[in-house]
Amino acid sequence: MTRLPGAVAMSALAFGSGCGGDEVEAPAHIVDLVPDGRSSCVIDSRGRLRCWGAGGNGWLGYGESENIGDDEDWCEAGFVDIGMAVRSLEILGGNKCAISDAGEARCWGSGAVGFPFSTPEQTAGEGLLIRGPSPLVEIDRGIEHACVLLDTGAVRCWGAGAELGYGDSIDRGVGQDPNELLPELPDVPLGGEAVQIVAGGTVHGDHTCALLRSGGVRCWGTQTWLGYGTQEAIGDDETPEEVGDVPLGGAAIALTASGSNWCALLEDHSLRCWGKDAYTGILGYGDIFGDVEYVGDDETPMDMGPVPVGEPVQAVFMGGLRTCVLLDGGRVRCWGNSDGGEIGYGPLISTLYEPPDEDLEIGGKVVDLAVGFDHTCALLDSGRVRCWGDNYQGQLGLGDPTLERTVSTPIEVELLPECD
16 A cells, blocks of 8 residues: 655644743654554554454464454553554554564464464564664565565565565575575565565455565466466466556556555556456456456556546555545545445445545645555545544444444444544
8 A cells, every 4th residue: 555654644733832942742643554454554643553354363463363453442452562652553464463663573473474473462572573684674475475665765575486476486585584584585586776665365366565676566377367467376486577567548647456456656646457367357447247247357457547536546446346545635535345434435336346426535735645455544634543434343443333234434433533
């Protein structure tokens, strides 16, 4: 997903001030909102983390598997004990990795691609500490592989060979401690410096896409909707550098993905999307199922043209089978599949195949979104959070077990309580 800089959120909120030379610590406020499948997390201005929603396998990091937010509000669990200030949080399926300012990652959850991060009884701070050969910027994974982006712009991947982008099918590092593995791995041959990576996987195969500093996007993996207009796997007998950029029709400034679907935000603030699930509406090109089942297998995103949003897009987010965009003035629009009310336009609208003309009524200017599998949360410029969609595991964070399972419009839901 695209992520707004923390400064955007902070600039809209009050800071403390000192008098007579005394320094007063600014009140903590939320600077980042991070989605998971059926949970959400926030990072505050002091680098502290809170999470709520589905707690299975210790996913939330509190050292237990209980849901949080279903019968208590999201504040009651306190901060996740990580042992370091958090700069960013990466969601890796059943795992989470918190990255510090020093570029170290602390990972916990149910384990991934051959190594365990932690057990459900361990807190996040007892999870695996990963240090790269240079500071880590991002870490992401599919089902059978994982990749890291280093501050040098290099990308290194491990797991099932055909998913890694090295131009061969040799497995690398399965079952090996990443701290031992990462210095030994070669850089994926990208042909440029990466500034963002997005990885994922489904039963149809894994994928990774890298946004280069040049604005090009290069993708690889065994999925057959990678955007090149071919159904061939990429990276198993050629490198991303050899294949070149996904034809987008312009330079990209941000990437987001969900399942087998991708969107790129271009520098002209238009949107190009591609992937498997056109029939759900997630790609935003209208009800094209029957004419174009997939986008990217025998046509390119450039062939499809811009998603018809109708105005410049400032940020794009994908989750589950839907896409949301942030527009000028902190306005939000969403489209795609909405069985749980998560696109936010009411119970009578289950699927929108293209971007609507109507903004969501959220009750304030939005500076960030978290789009989970079946719920959505918005961070307002007031520093408050509002969530809507499916609530059966406490994803909405309200702590009200009597609340209806599905809340299909944001304005129906109270703002989450402010925590001390």
